[in-house]
Amino acid sequence: MTAPAEGTSLRIGIIGPTRIGKTTLVNTLLRAGETAFEQTDVRMRWADHMTERKILEQRAELEGWRLSKQFNPGALRGTDDAFVFRFVLETGFGGLSMRLDAMDYPGGLVNPAHRLGREAEWEECRAFIANSTVLVVPADAAMLMETAGDENRHHLPAILTTPEIEDVARDWARNRHQHRHEPALAIVCPVRTESYFADNGGRRDRSDELLEHVREVYRDVLKVIRAEAPATRIHYCPVDTVGPVEFLSARWLPDVAGGHPHFSAKYRVRRRPDGHPPEISTAGIDDVLVLLARHLIDLRHRELDVTARHHRTSANDWAAQAVQDLGAMRNVWNTVSGKRRKARRMAEAKRLEAVSAEEQVSGLAGQLLRLAELGLGPRHREL
Amino acid sequence: MSEIASRIAAVVQARQSRLPEITAEMATWRNADEAVVALDRAVTELRRYPATPAEVADQFGLVRVKDVRPAISTTVEHLQRVEGRFGRTTVNIGVSGSARVGKSTLLQTISGLADDQIPTGSGIPVTAVRSRIYHTPGRRRAVLEMHDFDSFRSAYLQPRHEELGLPPAPTTMAEYREWQYPSAGELEIKNAYASLLEDLRDMQASLPSYEALLERAGRPVELLGDDFDRLREYVAYPKVEEKRAPDVARKYLAVRDARIECPFPHADVGEIAFCDMKGFGEVTVDADKHHVAGLQHEVDAVVLVKRAAEGEAYWKESDVATVRVLDEARGFVSRRRDFVLIALNIGAASDALAESLRDDVLRRVNERKDGLHHRVLEVDAKDRADVSARLLGPVLGHLADRLPVMDGEVLAGTRRRAAVVREDLVGLATEVRAMLKQVRGLTVGAAEDVYGRAREMHKSLAVALHSLLAELRERSVRQDPDYAAAVEAVYEDVLSWVRDGFGYGEAEWCEEAVRSMIRDGGAGLFATTELSRIRVEISRRFAQLDLFFHARVEEVWRQVADGLAGELHGVLGGSIAEEALERLMKLAADAAEPCEVMETSLGELLGLRLDYRTQVHPRVRPELDSLNLQVRDPVTGHESFQFTVAPTRDGAEELLQIICELAEQSAFRIRVALLKESVLPGQVLFAAVEHFTDVLIRSGAAEREIRQFARSYRDELWPGVFQGLDGADARVARVARAADALLAVTEELEGYRS
Structure with a gap:
């Protein structure tokens, strides 16, 4: 089972090329995780100091552009080395929690051309993703939307590394299929979608167009997931990664090394009518959180359900043993030797364990129900 | 009568x-x-x-x-x-026979004329000119038809020159006068033709005697009264004694024909005439041919006179030849005996001679059956009564029956x-x-050919336009790199303008902004005004794509004209592109058989417009909406200001930044929207040419109008x-x-x- 035993971490695999916003997405998840589950007692927070530091560093960067009203996503530091974000998902019931790991790796490793000498590192990343219970595929909304009709659009597969993503997704889907008794979750997550929705201060709703482009460009990725792990539920969750920014313009800059040109986008900060600095808001991230929480708690629920059944079965076995008629002499001996007493004690212990597990199962079920009641936002689609 | x-x-x-x-x-x-x-x-x-x-x-x-x-x-x-x-x-009777058989005597007897008119003689031929003697009561005259030099030459000179192998006869009187004939013995000739050369010398020597007659230009000579008695001068050969004279007169040479009119003694003969045929056997060239021609044209029957004289009282070979000639002259008359009657002149002959001749003629002419091939009459040529009874009567009776x-x-x-x-x-x-x-x-009639050519022209035009359509169709479904380049060029132009402080320079723009904001007490009015100006200017600059569009339309016009020119170059006069199509449209309108559908289709094609303002701008217009100070929230529907800045220098700089960003954003979005429409120009052009082709080639009127056009301009189309x-x-x-x-x-x- 993918769901680890108590004390081990579940994994969230995030696959995407360099500078697509993986780190920013994780950061956004964590930031939202503090307030997204207000009515459910579910919380997600960093689990270790390293993760905390990483998140706070980026938050400082984002705060800086907020105040300066200058946003340059290219200026955000990219990931040079692999880093594992560690989270804790508190289920909100009985102290039950789950450890989550999300690996942030250099996006350049995805591209074989940039992987020279780092094959072992990439294999480690692939293994991490393949064994993840959730697959998240970020997509650059601006690149998808602002290159329609552009002669450079044919570079998209190479720049977005969709063939490599398909490859990794295949590995993940096959692994999921081997654990087909477990739910599988894949989320296609367009990022930097601020310019294409009207629910965040934007003035035009081009969400349908964005969805169409995602279906088109990531078609093969979706196809391979469906083929290898038919039970997987694939969700579409566009996310405003940073808040009140708008795509301004873009250029294709030639690659000095002769490779594919580079899509260089510029953004502007939306002004507030009152002139004050804009507030960071990340529409759409709640859907990702809710989906993650449901999935992970569901996993935990199933695990506990198995445990509870095991305990119940064991308790019944011990109870049966305690009153088992083995014949007069044996009955007398078992009583005399204390075996029957021991069996009775064991039965009681297992019964209590079963009851405890069953209470946890019930509790988690209740949380799941509350999470279900939270619902998903209007941006969400199931693919 | x-x-x-x-x-x-x-x-x-x-x-x-x-x-x-x-x-x-x-x-x-x-x-x-x-x-x-x-x-x-x-x-x-x-x-x-x-x-x-x-x-x-x-x-x-x-x-x-x-x-x-x-x-x-x-x-x-x-x-x-x-x-x-x-x-x-008149009924004409020819009198023929060898010389000296009594023809002239007989004619004298019949006509009552004397030697002065119808010469007779002995020993040598006398009659030189064919005479026709008409029974004309109350008149005595002779009308002599004259030769001119040419006919004289043809009748007398040229035949002898040819026969003798001499050069062609002289063609003028003066030349003839000076002609030098060979002297005796100078020319080697056959004996039979020796007399021909002598004739030529004699005729030349006698020229003065008949020269004037030849120069009468064909005017006849009429002999009346006493002159009638001088007829012999004109129709007879010179007598022996006359030949001895130094100047021998040979007037007969100038006489072509002699018509003698006089009352016959036998007044009841009716309308008859006798023709004195020149004697057979005379040594003249083609004499026999002349004889036949004369007989054929002149006489209804011939009396062949044969004389019972010593040495002549038998049917000779020459007589056989004569009958042969006469038979040739008979023509379509079926019976020889109808055309030729034989008269035996036995007047002065002895009985023996007469009998000899009679018997020989019976045997050799009629195969011993009297009248089998020819009727034979006997007569004394000198005896008027005998002639009347035994010649005239039977001959005229025969002719009355048989003519x-x-x-x-x-x-x-x-x-x-x-x-x-x-x-x-x-x-x-x-x-x-x-x-x-x-x-x-x-x-192939011209009409059929035009029809056929028009049909072929129809097909050729269809093929040419089909080829063009295939090219346009292919372009209409793919990105147009030229269009993309044109969009990029206009986009860069807009960016340059934006980054140049909207045409004023950044510093000047900010200065103006500050001053205006201070004046207005806020940024609203200045921002609104500037955003409007910028919106209009961006739109105007993007409308420069019309240059590209127009070039595309012109290119299509050129391509269509080129396609049509293959067949229609004769009427296009070297014009191309738009001018060619306009010319064609006018020709269709002005054709002898107006081609209205063709004219309309060309007019529509020429009216094709690819226009940024009407066709493209509506699709990209929404991208300019952000260039407004006040905007509408799409969720709540409420209007609100996008931004506000302080009316200060910092505020002006921020305003510049904001508006630059909005302008650049709009320009980029327009660019993207235009690039998404990159197939639009191709689609518009393809659709227009497709419609034009359908109308021109496949509409119900197409075949008829192409035929009409071909008929109207066929000479220009196929010179x-x-x-x-x-x-x-x-x-x-x-x-x-x-x-x-x-x-x-x-x-x-x-x-x-x-």
């Missing part, structure tokens, strides 16, 4: 009554000849005409149209003889011969018409073809008409059967 005379008169009248018919028939034959000439000319023109297909020319080269003309000419000659025969007002039959035979025979020629004419005309049918398909074809057609038509005319004449000739 005696019974004979009445019958003779009836014969003459009957002939006269048929004259108009003969004259008309001759005229018809002359028409036939003209028709043949016209047909020959038409066929020749057709064969020689450059545009006539070679096969046609070769076909008609096989037709020998003119070959039939000699036969027509002969037919006309025959009819002329018939005309002459029927036109005579109607002979006339019929001559006419029938002539018409039989004419019928053969007529059949030849019919065959010729039919052959030509049959050829015309065969070659009809080769020449020289139809002039040629028309010419060939006209010539073929001319041949057809000529053949039909000839056939019509032959049908007319059909009505002249006996």
